Amino acid sequence: MTATQARSVTHPAYDDQPVDPKVEALVTEVIGRVADKWTMIVLEVLTEHGELRFTRLGQLAGGISQKMLTQTVRQMERDGLLIRTVHPVVPPRVEYKLTDLGFSLAEAFCGVWVWAEANLERIEASRHAFDAAKAG
Amino acid sequence: MTATQARSVTHPAYDDQPVDPKVEALVTEVIGRVADKWTMIVLEVLTEHGELRFTRLGQLAGGISQKMLTQTVRQMERDGLLIRTVHPVVPPRVEYKLTDLGFSLAEAFCGVWVWAEANLERIEASRHAFDAAKAG
DNA sequence: CAGTATCCTTTATGATACTG
DNA sequence: CAGTATCATAAAGGATACTG
Numbered sequence: 001m002t003a004t005q006a007r008s009v010t011h012p013a014y015d016d017q018p019v020d021p022k023v024e025a026l027v028t029e030v031i032g033r034v035a036d037k038w039t040m041i042v043l044e045v046l047t048e049h050g051e052l053r054f055t056r057l058g059q060l061a062g063g064i065s066q067k068m069l070t071q072t073v074r075q076m077e078r079d080g081l082l083i084r085t086v087h088p089v090v091p092p093r094v095e096y097k098l099t100d101l102g103f104s105l106a107e108a109f110c111g112v113w114v115w116a117e118a119n120l121e122r123i124e125a126s127r128h129a130f131d132a133a134k135a136g
Numbered sequence: 137m138t139a140t141q142a143r144s145v146t147h148p149a150y151d152d153q154p155v156d157p158k159v160e161a162l163v164t165e166v167i168g169r170v171a172d173k174w175t176m177i178v179l180e181v182l183t184e185h186g187e188l189r190f191t192r193l194g195q196l197a198g199g200i201s202q203k204m205l206t207q208t209v210r211q212m213e214r215d216g217l218l219i220r221t222v223h224p225v226v227p228p229r230v231e232y233k234l235t236d237l238g239f240s241l242a243e244a245f246c247g248v249w250v251w252a253e254a255n256l257e258r259i260e261a262s263r264h265a266f267d268a269a270k271a272g
Numbered sequence: 273c274a275g276t277a278t279c280c281t282t283t284a285t286g287a288t289a290c291t292g
Numbered sequence: 293c294a295g296t297a298t299c300a301t302a303a304a305g306g307a308t309a310c311t312g
Binding site for chain 4: 207
Binding site: 021023026027028030031032034035036037040041077078079080101104105107108109110111112113114115116117119120122123125126127130131 | 172176214215216237240247248250251255261262266
């Protein structure tokens with residue numbers, strides 16, 4: 001827990017005290033990285049299924065190319081979100097599992113997943129209304 | 137609250153029951169849209185400052201182009217996250233404020249913001265360690 | 273002021289072929 | 293199996309100029 005954390009986002013506080021812009025920029029960068037589509041999906045799959053091999057992880061992620069899967073897990077490994085274990089056998093066997101940091105991120109994202117699921121229909125309805133108003 | 141929500145993401149459940157793939161796809165799409173960099177920043181700015189005019193919103197968002205700001209707020213309006221009010225005066229005065237749905241999304245994202253702020257240093261350290269290991 | 277329209281560059285992603 | 297390397301393309305984003 002950092003000293004700056006308490007400020008964060010609250011409801012109608014409407015205060016004009018800006019955050020430390022350096023921290024703000026870093027937070028934005030980290031969120032941008034971490035809120036990437038495939039990162040979220042890999043996070044979800046590993047949360048649900050535990051340790052997985054490369055190919056299986058790709059299958060469960062659904063529709064991801066080999067290139068993007070490699071890229072995504074590398075970034076996540078670099079950020080400390082998962083651990084990549086290479087078993088020295090042939091053919092190679094590489095397994096991926098979340099770190100505690102990865103699990104804590106999944107937990108943090110849980111609220112967004114729940115929100116998205118809970119509000120799907122409301123969003124779709126809003127889109128239809130908006131499109132209809134624009135067309136009409 | 138939908139019936140499917142309860143399943144969501146939990147800790148090591150390791151169950152293999154897949155979610156309704158149609159719902160899963162929609163949730164992924166909504167999250168992908170909503171977890172966009174500028175959407176999150178606009179959400180944060182409007183949460184902190186309340187109703188804002190176009191130009192002021194852009195200033196507070198920091199580094200966003202007019203094009204992206206227009207695009208972002210239009211999408212958010214379409215999704216029902218904010219309300220755009222055009223005052224029929226000249227020069228034009230257009231104000232943006234979050235809807236309840238928008239506030240609820242900001243609240244859901246709050247966990248991620250807190251997480252990012254709390255774990256910034258850990259992530260940076262992990263990246264340095266990873267890069268050093270790769271180089272050495 | 274609050275956009276729209278256009279052009280142009282960068283980035284992201286996919287498909288394919290190859291390797292330890 | 294688990295990648296890497298390369299090429300090609302699409303999508304995102306920025307800069308600029310213009311308008312009600």
